[in-house]
Amino acid sequence: MIEIQDLVKVFKGAGQPVPVLKGVSLSIRQGEIFGIIGRSGAGKSTLVRCINLLETPTSGRVTVHGREITALTGAALREARRDIGMIFQHFNLLSSRTVYDNVAFPLELAGKSKADIRAEIEPLLALVGLTDKSGRYPAELSGGQKQRVGIARALASKPSVLLCDEATSALDPETTQSILALLKDINKTLGLTIVLITHEMPVIKEICDRVAVLDQGEVAELGTIFDVFTAPTAEVTRSFVRDVIDRDLPPGLRNRLRAAPTAASRPIIRILFTGPSANTPVIAEVVRQFDVLLNILQANVDAIQGSPYGNIVVEAIGAPADVAAALDYIHAKHLKTEVLGHVADDDRAVA
Amino acid sequence: MSPMMIELLLDALWETLFMVAVSGGIAGLIGVPLGIVLVVTGRGHILEHPLFNKTLGGIVNATRSTPFIILLVAIIPLTRLIVGTSIGTAAAIVPLTLAAIPFVARQAETSLREVDPGLIEAAQAMGASPLQIVTKVLLAEAWPSLIGGLTITIVSLIGYSAMAGAVGGGGLGDLGIRYGYQRFQPEVMAAVVAVLIVLVQGVQSLGDLLARKLNKRLIRSSGH
Numbered sequence: 370m371i372e373i374q375d376l377v378k379v380f381k382g383a384g385q386p387v388p389v390l391k392g393v394s395l396s397i398r399q400g401e402i403f404g405i406i407g408r409s410g411a412g413k414s415t416l417v418r419c420i421n422l423l424e425t426p427t428s429g430r431v432t433v434h435g436r437e438i439t440a441l442t443g444a445a446l447r448e449a450r451r452d453i454g455m456i457f458q459h460f461n462l463l464s465s466r467t468v469y470d471n472v473a474f475p476l477e478l479a480g481k482s483k484a485d486i487r488a489e490i491e492p493l494l495a496l497v498g499l500t501d502k503s504g505r506y507p508a509e510l511s512g513g514q515k516q517r518v519g520i521a522r523a524l525a526s527k528p529s530v531l532l533c534d535e536a537t538s539a540l541d542p543e544t545t546q547s548i549l550a551l552l553k554d555i556n557k558t559l560g561l562t563i564v565l566i567t568h569e570m571p572v573i574k575e576i577c578d579r580v581a582v583l584d585q586g587e588v589a590e591l592g593t594i595f596d597v598f599t600a601p602t603a604e605v606t607r608s609f610v611r612d613v614i615d616r617d618l619p620p621g622l623r624n625r626l627r628a629a630p631t632a633a634s635r636p637i638i639r640i641l642f643t644g645p646s647a648n649t650p651v652i653a654e655v656v657r658q659f660d661v662l663l664n665i666l667q668a669n670v671d672a673i674q675g676s677p678y679g680n681i682v683v684e685a686i687g688a689p690a691d692v693a694a695a696l697d698y699i700h701a702k703h704l705k706t707e708v709l710g711h712v713a714d715d716d717r718a719v720a
Numbered sequence: 721m722s723p724m725m726i727e728l729l730l731d732a733l734w735e736t737l738f739m740v741a742v743s744g745g746i747a748g749l750i751g752v753p754l755g756i757v758l759v760v761t762g763r764g765h766i767l768e769h770p771l772f773n774k775t776l777g778g779i780v781n782a783t784r785s786t787p788f789i790i791l792l793v794a795i796i797p798l799t800r801l802i803v804g805t806s807i808g809t810a811a812a813i814v815p816l817t818l819a820a821i822p823f824v825a826r827q828a829e830t831s832l833r834e835v836d837p838g839l840i841e842a843a844q845a846m847g848a849s850p851l852q853i854v855t856k857v858l859l860a861e862a863w864p865s866l867i868g869g870l871t872i873t874i875v876s877l878i879g880y881s882a883m884a885g886a887v888g889g890g891g892l893g894d895l896g897i898r899y900g901y902q903r904f905q906p907e908v909m910a911a912v913v914a915v916l917i918v919l920v921q922g923v924q925s926l927g928d929l930l931a932r933k934l935n936k937r938l939i940r941s942s943g944h
Contacts, residue, residue: 421845447847454845461842464937465860475846478856506936526846 370562371397371420371530376429378415378586389415390426391586397564402556404577404594405566406609412586413566417532420564421453422446434529451479454523458535460515462507468518469494469503475526493521497551513544520551524559531555533565537572549576570612574598574673582606598673599643614669616680618709622666626710634713635684636692637666641705642679651702652681659695661687684712721907725899729911732895735809736919739884739891740877743813747820747877748870754780754821755828756854762833766840766850780822788880791815792887799887812881812889820877827869831862864935871927875920892916 378390389412397403407413418424420431422438431438433453441449462471472493476486494500497517507515516536523531533552537545553576556563567573573580573594580597582590582605589603598614601607611617618626626637640651647670652663663683670679685692699706721729758780760766761773786794792815796806799814835858843857859866882893892912900909 423841423845444849447849450845450847455842457838457842459836459838461836461838463839463857463861465863465934466936474843474856478843478846478848478852508937522846532845 370399370401370434371395371403371564372430372432373397373416373420374430374432376416376419376431377427378412378419378424379427389586390419390429392429393583393586393588395581395588395591397562398579400556400560400562401578402553402563402565402576404573404580405564405583406568406570406573406580407566407583408568408605411583413568413583414534416583417534417564417566420530420532421450421455451475451526452528453530453532454526454528455532455534456516456519456523456536458538460507460512460519460539462515462518462522464507467504467506468499468510471507471518472521472525474522479526489525490521493524496524496555497521511544512540513547516540516544516548517551520548520555524555524561528561530562530564533563533567535567536565538567538569545572546575552576570609574613578674582609594674595643595676595678599641599678614671614678614680618667618682622682622712625712627712628710630711631713634711635686636711637709638683638685638696639707639709640679640681640683640699641707642670642677642681643705644676644703646703647677647679649702651699651704652683655695655698658698659687660691661685661695682709721911725908725911728895728899729892729908729915732890732892732912733915733919735889736878736881736891736893739809739812739816739881739889740874743816743820743881744870744874744877746813746817747824747873751821751824751873752828752866754825755832756858758825758829759832759858760850760854766844766853780825783818783822784826786819788815788819789883789886791819792883796887807888809884809889809891811887812884812891815887816877816880816884819880820873823876824870824873827873828862828866831865831869832858834865835861864931864937867927867931867934871924871931874923874927878916878920878923892919 373393373395376390376393377388380387380389393416405413405416415424419426420433420438422441426439429439433449436449438446438449463474466474469490472490473486476489491500494503497520499514499517499521502510502514507518510518537548540548549572552563552565555561565572565577577594579591579593581588582597582603584603584605590597590601590606597606598610601610622637627634630636655661656663663685665681665683667682668680670677672678685695687695696706754776758773758776761769761776763770795815795818799811800806802814803810805811839857839861840853843853848856881889881891882896884891885894885897892915896909896912899905900912
């Protein structure tokens with residue numbers, strides 16, 4: 370659907386040329402919600418602007434729907450842009466136009482008649498839930514309502530792609546949820562391919578199918594949301610995942626961990642619940658069936674794209690043989706475990 | 721004041737209004753497009769052209785830095801070419817217009833530059849042509865501010881028109897100088913000043929009202 374090949378963008382300012390994109394290649398599939406996340410300055414905004422050529426890449430190719438965008442200029446480019454909707458962080462609505470006239474704007478640009486426009490706008494306003502605000506000006510709307518107008522406007526020319534440039538970054542969490550729900554709904558009902566850039570991992574987790582992590586102008590990691598969240602490989606990805614799922618041990622515990630067991634020490638075990646096994650009450654079963662007590666030191670259970678995901682760190686209290694049997698039982702349930710280290714009581718006194 | 725004086729005052733008012741309206745109108749028609757050109761050919765704008773932009777900007781600045789009273793006499797040949805004479809109200813309109821064009825151009829440039837670049841970007845993303853961006857985004861969004869700029873221009877023109885007496889252009893300023901100053905009739909001077917105050921005040925209020933009506937960026941307190 371969208372093919373980005375070896376995209377390079379170098380900004381030539383007054384001083385040194387600044388490379389912003391250093392050879393980015395991505396393949397975005399028809400109908401998916403594709404997230405691009407990165408810290409500020411990672412080049413994500415430039416990358417998304419290269420898709421509709423608001424930013425001209427220094428080199429590389431962008432193909433949307435089989436049409437090579439980077440080869441187009443003038444009227445042909447303007448025509449191609451009508452197939453690519455875009456929404457913005459600060460909405461970018463025309464303050465001099467009402468909600469209705471803002472949504473009508475792209476159709477007006479395309480030279481449609483007033484009657485045609487009316488027939489198309491009304492269902493759009495209904496879709497974004499703003500029928501009653503039709504005659505209002507942007508200054509009279511809340512942030513969430515403005516972004517709804519932005520979405521309706523982007524959809525007016527019936528695009529096959531929607532680019533979202535930090536579309537929820539200026540909104541409060543509750544409004545963000547409702548806008549994300551709307552985007553997801555549009556993706557499902559209209560089959561629209563959505564490319565969403567953000568610096569907020571919760572946004573990615575909420576609606577994206579796949580994500581690319583951009584770091585200093587390069588793709589640091591690419592994969593499905595579940596894989597990236599449960600097994601991040603790049604350091605930048607881990608730091609993003611930490612925003613959503615805190616997998617770091619509390620400092621007090623971390624300092625007491627020792628690599629090798631002693632006679633009085635007890636193992637600290639991380640249990641990862643993924644997929645269908647996440648729903649089984651394993652901890653309770655272990656405690657009931659084995660002579661082992663599990664002291665939960667850290668736990669978070671969450672759902673990623675509807676798949677439950679849990680991360681529990683326990684201190685296993687019991688005879689080594691019993692602990693080993695308990696671990697075997699957990700493995701048999703297809704859960705991943707990891708012995709993080711050992712702690713002893715005398716360590717606790719020191720800590 | 722004698723009835724004759726009142727008649728003189730009315731005639732002068734009419735001359736002033738005529739000079740200001742015609743020169744302001746023409747200056748608006750030429751100056752606003754000039755301001756648009758200055759903006760869109762500027763750095764990073766939709767039709768960026770640095771050399772053209774710098775040249776045009778230089779010409780505009782040169783005209784703006786010429787004192788009006790010098791411009792008035794310096795362009796007498798041009799005035800004669802355009803209106804056939806270098807004396808009278810019509811003749812005063814030419815230098816007034818010429819002085820107002822760069823003034824309007826810079827005012828318009830400032831107003832148009834205030835338009836959020838994000839709006840231009842959004843319009844480009846929707847497939848708008850440069851002409852559509854100028855008419856439907858830049859001008860549409862900058863209207864209230866453009867009206868504000870035009871108001872300032874007209875007020876300035878009322879001031880400049882007082883100097884039109886130098887080429888026999890008549891008007892309120894000329895009346896004030898000839899009767900009030902040269903013939904020692906302070907009451908004429910006072911009357912002229914009073915009329916000018918009312919005139920400027922009226923123009924300013926009208927401009928403010930229009931600009932406020934057109935501005936949709938602020939939530940109006942009524943009608944909710």
